[in-house]
Amino acid sequence: MTVDWIGVADVVAAICMLLGAFLAFAAGIGIVRFPDLLARMHAATKPQVLGLILMLVGVGLRVHVWSVVGMLVLVVVFQLLTAPVGAHMVGRAGFRTGKVVHEDLVVDDLTADQEAALAEEDAAEAAEEDEGREPSSDAPR
Amino acid sequence: MTVVFVITIALLTVAAGCAIYRAERGPSMLDRTVALDVFTTTIVGAIALEAAYSRRATTIPILVVMSMVAFVGSVTVARFAAAEREEEGLIELPPPVDDRTEEAER
Amino acid sequence: MSLHVRRRTTWRERLRHQWSAILWLALVWVLLWGSVTWGNVLAGLLLGLLVVVLLPLPQLPFHGHVRPLRLLALFVRFGLDLFLASFQVAWQALRPGRQPRGAVVGVRLRNPSDIYLTVTAELSSLVPGSLVVEVHRLTGMLYLHVLDLEAYGGVDKVRADVLALEARVLRALASDAELEAAGLATRRGVPA
Numbered sequence: 001m002t003v004d005w006i007g008v009a010d011v012v013a014a015i016c017m018l019l020g021a022f023l024a025f026a027a028g029i030g031i032v033r034f035p036d037l038l039a040r041m042h043a044a045t046k047p048q049v050l051g052l053i054l055m056l057v058g059v060g061l062r063v064h065v066w067s068v069v070g071m072l073v074l075v076v077v078f079q080l081l082t083a084p085v086g087a088h089m090v091g092r093a094g095f096r097t098g099k100v101v102h103e104d105l106v107v108d109d110l111t112a113d114q115e116a117a118l119a120e121e122d123a124a125e126a127a128e129e130d131e132g133r134e135p136s137s138d139a140p141r
Numbered sequence: 142m143t144v145v146f147v148i149t150i151a152l153l154t155v156a157a158g159c160a161i162y163r164a165e166r167g168p169s170m171l172d173r174t175v176a177l178d179v180f181t182t183t184i185v186g187a188i189a190l191e192a193a194y195s196r197r198a199t200t201i202p203i204l205v206v207m208s209m210v211a212f213v214g215s216v217t218v219a220r221f222a223a224a225e226r227e228e229e230g231l232i233e234l235p236p237p238v239d240d241r242t243e244e245a246e247r
Numbered sequence: 248m249s250l251h252v253r254r255r256t257t258w259r260e261r262l263r264h265q266w267s268a269i270l271w272l273a274l275v276w277v278l279l280w281g282s283v284t285w286g287n288v289l290a291g292l293l294l295g296l297l298v299v300v301l302l303p304l305p306q307l308p309f310h311g312h313v314r315p316l317r318l319l320a321l322f323v324r325f326g327l328d329l330f331l332a333s334f335q336v337a338w339q340a341l342r343p344g345r346q347p348r349g350a351v352v353g354v355r356l357r358n359p360s361d362i363y364l365t366v367t368a369e370l371s372s373l374v375p376g377s378l379v380v381e382v383h384r385l386t387g388m389l390y391l392h393v394l395d396l397e398a399y400g401g402v403d404k405v406r407a408d409v410l411a412l413e414a415r416v417l418r419a420l421a422s423d424a425e426l427e428a429a430g431l432a433t434r435r436g437v438p439a
Binding site: 022023026027029030033034035036038039042045046047050051067068069070071073074080081084085087088090091092111113122 | 394
C-alpha cells in the first residue's frame, strides 16, 4: 500500500496554518485587550513568534523546494533571536520613561530596588562628599 | 483545502485590524511600535499563506526582508524613546488625560 | 563602566579568534541565496571576512564547553515551553472577563557572566510566561515582567522557574568549575 505523502504533508500543513493563524489572531486580540504596555508586549512576543513559525512550517510543507526551506529556517532563527531583544528594548524604554503604571503591578521589585539604590546613594553622598555619581549597584534584595 | 485558507485569511485579517486599532489608539509611542510590529508579522504571515496556497516560492525572499526590517524598526523607535535621560523620564511623565483632551480639541 | 573593557585587537587576532563567525556568516549568505554554488560560498566567506575584520565586536570570554546532549535537552524543553507559553498567553487574551494583573519580579542569577546572562534572558523572554524588562550586569539581576502573577503561581514560582532555566543553560554550556561554583556540580537529584 502506498502512502500519499504529498496529501499527508498537505494535511499537516493545513493544521499548522490554522494553528499559526489562530495564534496570530490571539496576539491581535491581546494587543487590544491587555491593559498596559508590558502585558501587550507579552501578546506581541510569544503567540506571535510561535504563530509565525507554524505558518512557515506550513509553507515549507506545501512548497517542495530546498532553497525555500533554507530561507524559512533563516526567518525562524531570526525571529527567535530578535523577538526577545526587540521586546526587551521596548519594555526597558517603557519602564525607564515612565510608561508603566507602577500601581497596576502586584509586585514591583525593580522600582523597589531602584529606590533602595537611590536612597543608599543619597545616604552615601550625605556621609561623604566625594562619593561620586556612580549609583550603588548592590541593591539589597 | 480552500476552507482552511479562508478561515486562515479571516483570522489574519482580524489580527491585522486589531493591530491597526491599537496603533491608532495606543497611548504612547511604544504601544504603537508594538502594534505595528504585530501588524508587520501578520503581513509576513499573509504572504506566507499566499505562498502556501499557490505553492509558489517567488515571494519567500520578501518574508526574509520583512522580518528583518520589522526588528530594526522597533529597536530604532525603542532607542529613540529611551534617549531621554533616565531620571527625567521617571519623574516627568505626561498625564494620560492629555491624550484625550488633544483628541477633543482636534 | 568597568565591564566595557575595549581592548584594541589587531585584525590578525580577530581572524584567529573569530573564524567561526566567518563560517556562520557564509552559511547565512548561502541560505539567503538559496543554492550551494562555489560563487555563493566564496562570496559568503569574503563578506564574512570583511565583516569580522572591518566591524570588530568585543570578545566574549567563554570558558565553558558545550555538552551536546544537555544542549539538545535545553532545546527540546524550550520548544515544549514555547508551545505552552504561547497557548497560555493566547488563552489570557481570549478569555472573557478578568484582566490579568502583572508584576515585575527580580531574580538573581547564579552566574552573572555575559554569555550565560544573555542566553538565559533571551530564552526566558520567550518561555515561562515572562519578559525581561531590565538586566543588571554587575549583579546578575534579571527583572522579569509576568503577565498574570496569580495564575502563574506567585513570585517564588517565577524565581524557581528562571533559576531552573538558568541551570539548564549552565549544564549545557558552562565548564565544570563554573557548575561547581554555581552549586550545580553533577549531583543527580537536582531537577534539570
